[in-house]
Amino acid sequence: QRQLVESGGGSVQAGGSLRLSCLTRGYTIHADYMAWLRQGSGKGREGVAAIELDGSTQYADSVKGRFTISQDKSREILYLQMNDLRPEDTGMYYCATELRGGGESSSGYDIGSRYYGLDYWGKGTLVNVSS
Numbered sequence: 001q002r003q004l005v006e007s008g009g010g011s012v013q014a015g016g017s018l019r020l021s022c023l024t025r026g027y028t029i030h031a032d033y034m035a036w037l038r039q040g041s042g043k044g045r046e047g048v049a050a051i052e053l054d055g056s057t058q059y060a061d062s063v064k065g066r067f068t069i070s071q072d073k074s075r076e077i078l079y080l081q082m083n084d085l086r087p088e089d090t091g092m093y094y095c096a097t098e099l100r101g102g103g104e105s106s107s108g109y110d111i112g113s114r115y116y117g118l119d120y121w122g123k124g125t126l127v128n129v130s131s
Contacts, residue, residue: 002026002120004095009125016085020125022078022095027120031097035116036069036080037109038127040091047109048093049080050116058112062088085129096121 004027008020024034035050049069050058057069068081078095096118098105105117 004097004120004122006093006095006122006125009093009127011128011130012085014086014129014131016129017081017083018085018127020080020082020093020095020127022080022122024076024078024095024097027097027099028075030099032100033097033116034069034071034078035096035109035111035118036078037094037096037118037121038089038091039094039124040088043091045094045109047111047116047118050111050114051078058114060111064112082127085127087129087131090127090129092124092126094121094124 003025005023033050033052036048037045038048039045048060049067051069066084070079097120098117105119108115108117
């Protein structure tokens with residue numbers, strides 16, 4: 001059974017760091033890319049970072065230089081290292097992906113210079129950054 005399960009969220013003061021993890025069971029071999037999305041209170045969901053099969057990455061301008069997306073060697077675990085956190089980074093963070101050959105995506109996000117169709121995501125992990 002395919003699963004996307006996020007963990008690692010928590011409360012931290014501004015300037016602190018967190019590392020999010022996502023177990024991507026059953027999705028990795030069927031996906032060309034994985035991504036992190038986030039949704040702040042009262043805001044829409046936005047793309048944060050993405051990583052592709054060749055290891056290339058894309059980041060939203062708001063997190064560039066502070067966040068790093070990566071995968072373990074097996075590509076079964078997706079990470080998001082978040083440094084120099086700011087109160088505006090507060091929100092629910094989701095890992096997301098799209099199945100290869102799954103047809104046109106119903107939802108997509110601009111992350112960096114690329115557009116990613118992302119129809120599958122987990123339940124999220126909450127990040128709270130206090131000033």
